[in-house]
Amino acid sequence: MKIAIIGAGNLGLAIAKGILHSNGATTMYLTKRNIKSIQEFEKYGNVTVTSDNQEAVKNSDILIFAVQPGHFASILQETKDLLTEKHVVISTITGFKIPRIEEIIGSDKYIIRSMPNTAISVGKSMTCICSNELGKKRVDLAKAIFNRMGHTMEIPEDQMQAATVICASGIAFWMRLIRATTQGAIQLGFDAKEAQELAMHTCNGAASLLIESGSHPEEEIDRVTTPKGCTIEGLNEMEHQGLSSSLIRGIVSSFEKISEIRKG
């Protein structure tokens, strides 16, 4: 598989690390305007680092675009004449809908929209995927690429904005919850390193319980909450302070912001 990552920034590099980690490419191009900070990736023999997007496109089959939304249209313009039937265009760009991509490069191209998250660097991304009409023929290929680096779900394009909040921004939301738990543990007497270890492994355990048992979170909560015990005391106080409500409101605000980004 010849993969190019156009825009090797936060997400692009996370994808590159995930691909390297899973031996997912025969060759990989990483592009960025100023390549100094990513030069070290050339230590992997099959990786080429360049600021020349056209060179990357010509020498690759799978093109993963991970630039800021405001840069995407001009980069598509710059590369569209090089696209052939071998290319699969995979966009990770927030709020940039498939019809807009088709307007620039044509509907006769394989176009996939994907929404991974930065946990892709350690093979644990939740990645949502949709495609244009022709791209349906390459959805299985896209899933195969992203399944090597976590979990995928095919969704209709009109759910992509919501998936961006839950899965991509979601990494930051969960980090803040882990951080707050860590702060609580420090207040109760653990040192900072131990506190974070306790918080992150407990978080991992909670997610793993649901993934492996298929149960509903409340079923697992019922198993932990001893009547008149400390867990229900803590949970109810958190809810009095608006825990679930503040998470839901944050998710909705984040969703609404994407509509603004799209208009801008």
Ligand SMILES: NC(=O)C1=CN([C@@H]2O[C@H](COP(=O)(O)OP(=O)(O)OC[C@H]3O[C@@H](n4cnc5c(N)ncnc54)[C@H](O)[C@@H]3O)[C@@H](O)[C@H]2O)C=CC1
């Ligand atoms: N950071 C995240 O967790 C996620 C980001 N996204 C989306 O991915 C895209 C990238 O986000 P980030 O990685 O956070 O941004 P970033 O700003 O860290 O990375 C963008 C990269 O593109 C490079 N770039 C700019 N112009 C270029 C050009 N003409 N040719 C080649 N490279 C160029 C920049 O130098 C930068 O390294 C955005 O559209 C964002 O909405 C989607 C899911 C998760």
Ligand SMILES: O=C(O)[C@@H]1CCC=N1
């Ligand atoms: O914050 C943002 O706008 C981007 C999209 C999802 C994650 N980062």
